[in-house]
Amino acid sequence: MVKKTAPRSQMTSEEFARAVRERLEHMQGVAPSSACVDDVYQAVVAVVRDHLMDSWLATKDMMVHGSTKAVGYLSAEYLLGSQLPNSLLNAGLTDQFEQGVRSLGFDPEQVIEAEHEPGLGNGGLGRLAACYIDSLASLGVPAFGYGIHYQYGIFEQSFDGQGRQVEHPDYWLAGGDPWGHEDLNRSRRVSFGGRVVQEGGRRVWEPAWCVKAVPVDYLVPGYASGRVNTLRLWEARSYDEFDLETFNRSDYLGAVKPQVEAETISKVLYPEDSTLEGKTLRLEQQYFFVAASIADAIATFYPGQDHPDLATLPDRICFQLNDTHPVIGIPELMRVLIDDYGYDWDAAWSITTRTFNYTCHTLLPEALEEWSAELIGSLLPRHLEIIREIDRRFVSDLASRGTGTDQVDRMRIVTAGPDPKVRMAYLATVGGSYVNGVAELHSRLLKEVTLKDFSQVFPDKFMNVTNGVTPRRFVRLANPGLSDLITEGLGTDAWVADLDLLKGLEPLADDPAFVDRFIQVKRQNKEDFAAYSRRRYGFEPDPDTMFDSIVKRLHEYKRQSLKILAVIAQYAAIKDGTADPAGILPRTVIFGAKAAPGYAMAKLTIRLINNVARVIDSDPETRGLLSVFYPRNYNIELAEHLIPATDLDEQISQAGKEASGTSNMKFALNGALTVGTLDGANVEIRERVGAGNFFLFGLEVPEVTRLYEEGYDPRSYYEADRRLKTAVDMVASGVFSDGDRDAYKPLVQDWLNKDYFMTMADFSAYMDIQSTIENAYRDKEGWARKAILNVANSGYFSSDRAVEDYLRQIWHTGPLGQE
Ligand SMILES: *Cc1c(COP(=O)(O)O)cnc(C)c1O
Numbered sequence: 001m002v003k004k005t006a007p008r009s010q011m012t013s014e015e016f017a018r019a020v021r022e023r024l025e026h027m028q029g030v031a032p033s034s035a036c037v038d039d040v041y042q043a044v045v046a047v048v049r050d051h052l053m054d055s056w057l058a059t060k061d062m063m064v065h066g067s068t069k070a071v072g073y074l075s076a077e078y079l080l081g082s083q084l085p086n087s088l089l090n091a092g093l094t095d096q097f098e099q100g101v102r103s104l105g106f107d108p109e110q111v112i113e114a115e116h117e118p119g120l121g122n123g124g125l126g127r128l129a130a131c132y133i134d135s136l137a138s139l140g141v142p143a144f145g146y147g148i149h150y151q152y153g154i155f156e157q158s159f160d161g162q163g164r165q166v167e168h169p170d171y172w173l174a175g176g177d178p179w180g181h182e183d184l185n186r187s188r189r190v191s192f193g194g195r196v197v198q199e200g201g202r203r204v205w206e207p208a209w210c211v212k213a214v215p216v217d218y219l220v221p222g223y224a225s226g227r228v229n230t231l232r233l234w235e236a237r238s239y240d241e242f243d244l245e246t247f248n249r250s251d252y253l254g255a256v257k258p259q260v261e262a263e264t265i266s267k268v269l270y271p272e273d274s275t276l277e278g279k280t281l282r283l284e285q286q287y288f289f290v291a292a293s294i295a296d297a298i299a300t301f302y303p304g305q306d307h308p309d310l311a312t313l314p315d316r317i318c319f320q321l322n323d324t325h326p327v328i329g330i331p332e333l334m335r336v337l338i339d340d341y342g343y344d345w346d347a348a349w350s351i352t353t354r355t356f357n358y359t360c361h362t363l364l365p366e367a368l369e370e371w372s373a374e375l376i377g378s379l380l381p382r383h384l385e386i387i388r389e390i391d392r393r394f395v396s397d398l399a400s401r402g403t404g405t406d407q408v409d410r411m412r413i414v415t416a417g418p419d420p421k422v423r424m425a426y427l428a429t430v431g432g433s434y435v436n437g438v439a440e441l442h443s444r445l446l447k448e449v450t451l452k453d454f455s456q457v458f459p460d461k462f463m464n465v466t467n468g469v470t471p472r473r474f475v476r477l478a479n480p481g482l483s484d485l486i487t488e489g490l491g492t493d494a495w496v497a498d499l500d501l502l503k504g505l506e507p508l509a510d511d512p513a514f515v516d517r518f519i520q521v522k523r524q525n526k527e528d529f530a531a532y533s534r535r536r537y538g539f540e541p542d543p544d545t546m547f548d549s550i551v552k553r554l555h556e557y558k559r560q561s562l563k564i565l566a567v568i569a570q571y572a573a574i575k576d577g578t579a580d581p582a583g584i585l586p587r588t589v590i591f592g593a594k595a596a597p598g599y600a601m602a603k604l605t606i607r608l609i610n611n612v613a614r615v616i617d618s619d620p621e622t623r624g625l626l627s628v629f630y631p632r633n634y635n636i637e638l639a640e641h642l643i644p645a646t647d648l649d650e651q652i653s654q655a656g657k658e659a660s661g662t663s664n665m666k667f668a669l670n671g672a673l674t675v676g677t678l679d680g681a682n683v684e685i686r687e688r689v690g691a692g693n694f695f696l697f698g699l700e701v702p703e704v705t706r707l708y709e710e711g712y713d714p715r716s717y718y719e720a721d722r723r724l725k726t727a728v729d730m731v732a733s734g735v736f737s738d739g740d741r742d743a744y745k746p747l748v749q750d751w752l753n754k755d756y757f758m759t760m761a762d763f764s765a766y767m768d769i770q771s772t773i774e775n776a777y778r779d780k781e782g783w784a785r786k787a788i789l790n791v792a793n794s795g796y797f798s799s800d801r802a803v804e805d806y807l808r809q810i811w812h813t814g815p816l817g818q819e
Pocket of ligand 1: 122123124125127551552553634635636639660661662663664666
């Protein structure tokens with residue numbers, strides 16, 4: 001493999017400054033002397049885009065006219081994070097930007113901070129999509145990311161005086177959309193509703209209404225690949241912008257109604273994490289972006305052709321379905337092939353099944369998306385017919401394979417009974433070539449439990465691709481101190497494009513000088529985070545304490561409850577003197593999490609965490625020993641600041657529930673040690689970094705299964721562990737609610753009577769491992785050695801490796817220009 005070092009553009013900083021000045025004066029109409037930071041930000045973005053434009057055009061041209069199959073990544077979410085630093089890095093313009101902007105009299109840091117990050121995703125799933133498009137471009141693979149241009153992304157979170165989550169709309173487009181290029185000449189019509197009629201031998205869909213899908217294109221520059229791919233996000237518009245007749249009758253609101261209705265489709269990202277809200281609008285969103293994307297791919301690869309040979313479609317592009325949200329694309333492609341282009345069923349089915357692949361992101365059966373057939377029928381009547389026909393043929397195929405009737409019934413895509421449901425995961429499994437899980441354990445459980453019937457009938461369809469994260473954003477940009485140290489240690493910066501090279505750091509774990517430097521880098525990162533946090537949140541964590549972080553969506557299965565109960569137990573031990581103050585390792589426990597607005601239990605947990613933080617931080621007895629910090633609005637920006645500063649990373653989900661996790665990878669790569677269960681990718685992280693460098697605790701999958709089968713009694717654990725009983729009783733007695741004993745009642749009741757995710761059962765083991773962790777931490781050099789070994793052995797968790805796995809096992813394509 002060629003070693004790729006950091007790219008550097010030919011453009012000089014003088015040229016950069018001149019371009020920014022010209023942009024300010026000639027396009028934005030402001031003199032540099034009177035420009036504000038936001039003006040400069042806008043101008044800088046334009047200059048960077050301009051600089052990437054030739055490569056973008058060349059990449060698109062090669063993609064369309066070459067013979068390398070492209071990847072179409074279909075995802076309802078992209079949690080992008082800030083674009084400017086990443087684009088500068090990949091374009092090789094970072095130095096020129098810094099010097100150029102400074103020469104104009106501005107602070108580069110402030111210009112970077114002027115960006116409002118596009119939060120077009122909820123959490124891990126959307127962030128994964130963003131990592132994958134970065135890696136595809138960096139590997140030089142022709143690809144489109146397809147998604148939705150939500151006007152409002154994930155809500156902004158704040159807390160009220162009681163510590164409750166308050167959601168605010170995220171109007172990320174307030175300052176315009178300087179990275180996006182709206183392409184009005186490539187809009188697509190997307191239709192809904194109506195009926196299907198028989199015309200001769202054909203079924204003809206007569207839709208009731210339609211919207212215009214307008215693409216907004218974002219450049220996706222590869223790191224050191226010279227390629228620039230496209231992220232194409234669709235925005236919904238009305239065809240009847242404005243009804244003048246209605247307006248002239250003075251019905252001003254009525255005149256804009258069709259416009260408002262159409263634009264609603266791309267108005268807002270659903271703030272759901274893994275459970276489903278059965279909303280028509282959500283199905284509209286899904287169909288809207290998938291239908292536009294399929295039409296777009298055909299128009300792109302068969303330009304100007306009335307009768308394209310779509311039998312070649314699977315050689316031009318393969319669509320990856322990021323979870324079930326885009327699965328309606330399978331019947332849509334069937335419809336397009338049969339109704340619009342006249343293919344017969346078998347030809348259409350062969351094309352479709354070779355074009356799609358499906359990534360499953362869950363194991364929770366209740367999180368597998370299902371739509372009522374009635375809803376699909378009213379919104380997409382022709383698609384329902386096609387789905388029913390897929391189901392009918394599938395059932396007869398199963399019968400001819402000798403599959404038993406019980407198993408066939410379990411596998412039906414459309415369920416039987418009075419209110420039939422369409423199971424989108426099953427449709428995706430049947431209608432595509434491959435299904436993959438996102439970590440080894442998850443892929444195995446998919447085959448053995450969630451999709452067992454399918455893996456029996458189609459064993460060759462099932463694959464694993466363990467998730468990854470992009471080293472550009474999550475190491476190189478987020479952690480410049482560590483990046484410089486790695487580059488020094490390895491003697492090259494080629495690791496940024498080839499993360500397996502980190503393995504070369506392993507011997508340095510025994511080099512006292514390197515270990516010392518590593519300790520200094522972590523210390524500096526903690527100080528930087530403390531300063532950032534003071535500016536942003538008015539709270540300054542003490543860098544002399546251990547930074548112990550749990551940051552992720554708030555979900556019962558992720559068990560933030562376990563962490564907060566352990567914090568309460570520790571607080572109680574300090575208060576009642578069971579813990580000797582001299583023996584306590586000072587910690588700052590940092591939470592970051594948003595809860596879905598309708599998820600009551602998660603929101604109550606947020607309130608509890610905030611109130612525990614309030615009580616502990618106002619108690620002089622715990623000062624300097626234990627502190628709890630819950631910065632609001634966990635997002636990519638906060639992740640990039642916090643992760644490099646963290647000592648201990650918490651990955652404490654119930655075994656068998658977290659499909660993979662990706663923050664676990666970010667932390668390991670940034671030199672934090674993990675305390676975690678054998679769940680998701682934790683298993684593979686531990687295997688790689690070594691059991692001695694990972695703090696394992698808790699029940700494992702077979703024990704969890706056995707407890708479910710035998711009958712799980714959470715109260716018995718509460719009775720058996722005094723620390724747990726004390727902590728739960730404190731919550732119940734109102735210590736964290738100004739004496740109000742009802743405040744956390746649903747939470748306490750759940751812990752004692754149901755506790756589906758077995759927080760009570762894992763509590764003792766979790767408390768017991770703390771002394772191991774604390775002893776390890778007291779040995780500063782020893783801890784740093786373990787952390788270095790985590791970094792050195794986590795190169796596997798690069799999203800470049802994950803994308804290469806997809807290319808080899810599933811997509812069967814590769815970089816441009818190598819055909
Ligand atoms: C990485 C990341 C996630 C995913 O975290 P998990 O712990 O893997 O669930 C969610 N949100 C943000 C902002 C992230 O950066």
